[in-house]
Amino acid sequence: MRFILKIDLLIFLVLFPAGLPAAEFTAPAGLKLPAEVTPGSGWQKREGVWATAQSARAVLEAPAWWPGDRPAPGSMVVLELEYLDNLSRPVRAEVYSGLGTDNPWSELHRFGGTADGTWKKARVPAPADFIFLQQPEKTLRFRLISDSGELQVRAFKLTAPLPDEEARYNAETRAWVARVQQRADVDPSYLKLAQSPVLPGDWASAPLVPFSRNWMDLVLPISAPQAGEAGATLKARMFRNELETVQLGVYANSRDLKNVRISAEPLRDNAGKTVASVTVRVAEYSKVRAIHLPNYFVEPFPQRLWPAYPFEVPAGRSHLVYLVLGTAEASAKPGKYATRIRLQAEGTAEVSLPLEVEILPARLLTMEEAGLKLGGCTTGLLPEFELKFLHEYNHNMINIWYAGVRPELSRSGDSFALDWRVMDNWMAAAKRQGISDQVYFLGGNPYGFPRTMHLPRTLAEAMLGLDDRGWRELSFKDPGHVPPQVAPLIVEWCRRFRAHALEKGWPNVVLTPFDEPAKWHQYTSDLGMLYFIKSQFKEQVDLIRQGFPEAQIYGSIHHYYGGIDFLPDVDVFCTNAVAENWGLPDEVRAGGKILWQYSGTTDKSLPAVARYTFGFYFAGHDSRGSLVWAYNWGNRFDTLDGENWMYAWNTPFEVIPAPFMEGLREAWDERRLIETLKQTAREKNIDISGFLSGLFTEIAQERGKGGSSTLNDFWERAKDELILELWHDRLVEKLLELR
Known part of the structure; x- marks a missing residue:
């Protein structure tokens, strides 16, 4: 029998601006890769292909290479497998994470679901913070779950992370979300709410129009530049130890924009030293139950703010970009600074906007110095890199629930x-990352x-x-x-x-x-x-x-x-x-x-x-202090159905905020x-x-x-x-x- 192996080759522009960068991951020291992965429970082998039934929880495992409960921080392995994509919905890939006792498994990725009948490769990244030693076998364990039919796999192994691992993962995640959300259509009434553009001077003929808008007034697909917004200078004022958000809209004037790329240089003083970082985050518009047309309507919402990636904007529509500015007390010098935000789409000339930032001659008290507490309610526990991100976003408390997290009880x-x-393990990680209360x-x-x-x-x-x-x-x-x-x-x-x-x-x-x-x-x-x-x-x-x-x-x-x-x-x-x-x-x-x-x-x-x-x-x-109901209670990346109380999503690489x-x-x-x-x-x-x-x-x-x-x-x-x-x-x- 002849099989066709389909490998999608994607070219990504990967931007890693300063500020709150994703962690750098490397292959574990002392582990020879690629390494063998052994099928465990839930699999049957026939004619050289491993198969698992619909809804079964099929386990893959490898011997632990590390001492203690988790591998060395900053290390990552990738489960690579070759599977037949004859499925109508993506396969869920999980890892035994120890981030809970009621459910010690965490979802890492989803793959497949095109039902095109071809053999493909999937890569499932697993960082150390998501890996917990399975006792008493002393193994690393993955679990694959197919909800739309039998999953067939003919090869699997552990490999090292590749340079484009994060960009690939992020793009695949946005792609499968868009694919499964095709089950719902945006009501035409939504498009009737579209703004009419106000484009002065040369902007009237420019295909790519950047515009400035207050970051609380979200740029939606139906937004368009209004008076005074097109090409306007981006401005911010901030203290010596805080983050500040600036919003940039990208409007497609009269034609589709493809492969839109955005870059930003840090703000520097006259000596060339960085005084403030600029992190570019690009919105993913997911379908949600509508807020502008309430009840049973569906509309796109800028739900997740991903690290900068190339995006497309249909003609007459807009796209949201957040610039998250960051100052650190040790390097932030009071004064006024400027840089430029550069934008270019396929077949267009580069355009840029000035970004002007004033750093004030003062620091803010930290949450701890101010005697303030903030935490969200979580399902289970969170990986340590997520705790670090939360602390940077003023969270110094986590609210956990005995139903999902408890010392194991036995007679x-x-x-x-x-x-x-x-x-x-969790409490030690929380303490390391400045989480003072639970x-x-x-x-x-x-x-x-x-x-x-x-x-x-x-x-x-x-x-x-x-x-x-x-x-x-x-x-x-x-x-x-x-x-x-x-x-x-x-x-x-x-x-x-x-x-x-x-x-x-x-x-x-x-x-x-x-x-x-x-x-x-x-x-x-x-x-x-x-x-x-x-x-x-x-x-x-x-x-x-x-x-x-x-x-x-x-x-x-x-x-x-x-x-x-x-x-x-x-x-x-x-x-x-x-x-x-x-x-x-x-x-x-x-x-x-x-x-x-x-x-x-x-x-x-x-x-x-x-x-x-x-x-x-x-x-x-x-x-x-404050409790938030809730931090991550929902259906992960596809929240079109059900009750979803969440304002951030973790990936194997970082946290994606709303x-x-x-x-x-x-x-x-x-x-x-x-x-x-x-x-x-x-x-x-x-x-x-x-x-x-x-x-x-x-x-x-x-x-x-x-x-x-x-x-x-x-x-x-x-x-x-x-x-x-x-x-x-x-x-x-x-x-x-x-x-």
């Missing part, structure tokens, strides 16, 4: 044993009671031998209280958790029995009124404190009524319900508790929403600015209370759409988003005035 005689290997949800949504009482349930499973039905029957004998057989087990678990965390020097872990206990006065069709939730939460808090007396207890409080009842029980009162009682922040502080505020996101949230909510609005209440993440980072830069202003005023004994009070009153009055439900749309949005720039400028000028 040992009359007691139980805990395996800490996964959590020890909120640990020991249970989930109380609507799912008693199944979502995860810590008590797993203890009952291990020690009492109960399945889900048995746990439900035991819990409903007296739902307002923890079963007496389980209560002492919670105390003992917390005692051991405390001892182990202290021994290993973990970051601070803030505990909570379960999410949103104020649901105790709500109703569900299957459980009726949930009054018993109130005493459940309070009793579990008491049991935690018996085992871990000095533990900080956290509460997500989504209503004032019913929620304020928990103020005596928690140390950290985190709420999205200030609008239900404007006196709530002062009431929390008067009770001697720490006020945090939380809000949410989707797969298509706007950067201005993040900046207003977490920055100015929350600052007006002087909350000291525009919302840029807004969230900027929000906490605003918080750092406010805290820097306060500290400067204290040092100089200057009263700025009137200035801040007036500003925060204006911010509260500007609160517009959003926040009408603390369950569904618990976010805030300013009536006029460009006013955020005016507030920022007022804060900057006040700080400079005090200096």
Whole structure:
């Protein structure tokens, strides 16, 4: 039988600007490549071809070459395989990552799905941060899953990463997303919203028109340059230790643009030394459930901001590019600097725009110096390079959930044993990357009671031998209280958790029995009124404190009524319900508790929403930390269906942020600015209370759409988003005035 091997040769322009560059990966030292990979469970061999059935989890493994749990940082291997693409949907490739206990596997890549019947090669990069030693076999393990038919593979091996590995991976990912999203069409009504271009002078005849627009006003495919935007100078003003975002639009005037390339030089002083970096990120327009035409419509949204890549723009349409500017305190010198952003498409002359940046003579307090906390809720755990990126984006906390991440629990005689290997590895990585705190949800949504009482349930499973039905029957004998057989087990678990965390020097872990206990006065069709939730939460808090007396207890409080009842029980009162009682922040502080505020996101949230909510609005209440629901809860790269709460995506190489993440980072830069202003005023004994009070009153009055439900749309949005720039400028000028 004759097979045709199809290899797609792609030529990429790969730009690695300074700023927040992707990590450099190399082949592991001491491992001879290529190396053999052995098929494990889930495979059958016939006529020299390995096959795995639809939906089977087919394992490939290789002997571990490294000591310890993970290979050396910065190392990478690539699983290369030759497969028959007779499938209608891409194959998922996963690796045993140890980034969770409920599911210790992480998706690395997807390949195939064209159903063209040809043999192809796929490359699946696996960096050290995603590889965890499989015990007791001491192997590296991959897993392949085909959802659309039998997968046939005739060769596989481990190889070294190639110079274009990241560019290839990124392009393949965008390609498979576009392919599977062909199942939905953009409604023609969307195109009727298109802007008409305003092109003065020579720009009227130029095929490629760059234009400047505030970074919060996202450039959409239907955007076009408006008055004063075409060819306008890009400008930014920043402190000596922050990131700043500038938006550049690319408009295709009268003809299609192909292979559009963008480059940027760092900003340098007269001696040629870099004072600020410029990272180019190009948007990927994914199809999402519409925000401009709500309900069941579909529209393209600039969902992910990839490292610079060549892109196409259809005639009469635009494309979004973000320039992320970065200063480092050691090298940033106050002053005014300029560089040029260069653009060229296939068959067009190069055009350029000036970028002017003023570096201010001041530094901002860091999140730690300002006493601020920010973290998103994660599914499982995150690779270490992602923690580094998050910390650079003002995240110094992660919110993890017992349902997906926990010390492995097993019965040992009359007691139980805990395996800490996964959590020890994670906590050490978190600490190395500046993640100082973790909120640990020991249970989930109380609507799912008693199944979502995860810590008590797993203890009952291990020690009492109960399945889900048995746990439900035991819990409903007296739902307002923890079963007496389980209560002492919670105390003992917390005692051991405390001892182990202290021994290993973990970051601070803030505990909570379960999410949103104020649901105790709500109703569900299957459980009726949930009054018993109130005493459940309070009793579990008491049991935690018996085992871990000095533990900080956290509460997500989504209503004032019913929620304020928990103020005596928690140390950290985190709420999205200030609008239900404007006196709530002062009431929390008067009770001697720490006020945090939380809000949410989707797969298509706007950067201005993040900046207003977490920055100015929350600052007006002087909350000291925030939780984001959620960081990466969704369907990975294809979010067209289902519920998706996410604002970043990891690849084997780096983190791909959403525009919302840029807004969230900027929000906490605003918080750092406010805290820097306060500290400067204290040092100089200057009263700025009137200035801040007036500003925060204006911010509260500007609160517009959003926040009408603390369950569904618990976010805030300013009536006029460009006013955020005016507030920022007022804060900057006040700080400079005090200096």
